[in-house]
Amino acid sequence: xxxxxxxxxxxxxxxxxxxxxxxxxxxxxxxxxxxxxxxxxxxxxxxxxxxxxxxxxxxxxxxxxxxxxxxxxxxxxxxxxxxxxxxxxxxxxxxxxxxxxxxxxxxxxxxxxx
Amino acid sequence: xxxxxxxxxxxxxxxxxxxxxxxxxxxxxxxxxxxxxxxxxxxxxxxxxxxxxxxxxxxxxxxxxxxxxxxxxxxxxxxxxxxxxxxxxxxxxxxxxxxxxxxxxxxxxxxxxxxx
Numbered sequence: 001x002x003x004x005x006x007x008x009x010x011x012x013x014x015x016x017x018x019x020x021x022x023x024x025x026x027x028x029x030x031x032x033x034x035x036x037x038x039x040x041x042x043x044x045x046x047x048x049x050x051x052x053x054x055x056x057x058x059x060x061x062x063x064x065x066x067x068x069x070x071x072x073x074x075x076x077x078x079x080x081x082x083x084x085x086x087x088x089x090x091x092x093x094x095x096x097x098x099x100x101x102x103x104x105x106x107x108x109x110x111x112x113x114x
Numbered sequence: 115x116x117x118x119x120x121x122x123x124x125x126x127x128x129x130x131x132x133x134x135x136x137x138x139x140x141x142x143x144x145x146x147x148x149x150x151x152x153x154x155x156x157x158x159x160x161x162x163x164x165x166x167x168x169x170x171x172x173x174x175x176x177x178x179x180x181x182x183x184x185x186x187x188x189x190x191x192x193x194x195x196x197x198x199x200x201x202x203x204x205x206x207x208x209x210x211x212x213x214x215x216x217x218x219x220x221x222x223x224x225x226x227x228x229x230x
Binding site: 033036041042043044045048056058081089091103104105106107108110 | 151156157158159160161164205207212217218219221222223
């Protein structure tokens, strides 16, 4: 069964450092998403991406964040200068259509900022 | 504005008991989708079900069943004869279509613990 894969599963980084979270979406999917879950809280939408550009983003997704699809298979989330409050589980998802009606989530990357 | 409320923060049941997880949603859209996801201790999000706003038929999948009632804006999830492997956090989520939104709004989750 096709799946979304994320690497690494856990990343520890120092405050102020740049971090890149990687995702490989399902191969024929066209829409890609990042979500965040601060420990013990709900899952929150960050950004959606289609046709090599951001289609929608939340208030959380400020200038410290960026996304790109560098090589047609990977989908990355970059945090330029990490803060302690960026510590969370980050989920990548992909879907075939824009209505996220059948979005598949990756297993998540746990980011710990120290 | 969209809102998903899961009033039950934590539930504990003894194995083989039935348990219902509540979800109440709020939307002005007439076309929307409702979802349930399971998050086991390993952390991943597992898709369980999707329902669109025009389909109020209840659904059963093995020990799982879902009761969608537009009149009360609820989409409740029942696990019959619970098992220890059902222990997880369960999230209800809403996606609106009419507003062009293409993302999910999650509730705060219900942590289910099934005691052997």
